[in-house]
Amino acid sequence: MARVRQERAEITRQAILDGAAVAFDACGFEGTSLSDVVRHAGVTKGALYFHFQSKEALARTLMGEQYRQVAEGVPAIVDPGVQTVIDLTHRMAHALRTDIRIRAGIRLVIELGSFTQPDPEPYNVWIDTCRDCLGAAQERGDVLAARDVYELSTLLVGAFTGIQVTSHVRTGREDLHARVFDLWDFxxxxMVPAERIPLFDPSGSPECRAELGLPAPDSLGVAVG
Structure with missing residues (x-):
């Protein structure tokens, strides 16, 4: 019976997170009430408060979904490098278009000013992940020795954040993969020695494109070659 209760509790918790994601994605932190979450989740307020003590606790849990995306996007980082980071940005772009929890979490990160104490941790996790991959790439000559990989990673995360927001406003993220291609093409x-640039595909590796169901580069609306 205890196991059944635990399973039911987890189902309820996941329903609450799904409902919160719908509400936060649509209206942001300030525009969402706990009543909105309850309505979208199909649970009682008592059930919500059993799992989450506040709206901020819900928001921070959804923001943490990005850590899951990092972990799934770079399995154990077995082959860190430039293409790994390119693929990771396309995986995040895909998640933003298909996973409402990731979408809501990103919106909440951007709205950190809504909280009394803004939390840089989501950005720092992405920056550190990119730094580790690009540092390994630099050691084998795939990144110019003069480049500071931490500063490069900070630039990359900031650029991706701005690109996805602009894509959301302009096209509902329909062109996001094309804009990520542009980011890497430029x-x-x-950042990469000229003779090694052909080793890397701004549209994502063939394995990444197959996994995400992405079209060939010339179908992304970008100039190739």
């Missing part, structure tokens, strides 16, 4: 010549 960035690679400034």
């Amino acid at each position: 960035l690679l010549p400034g």
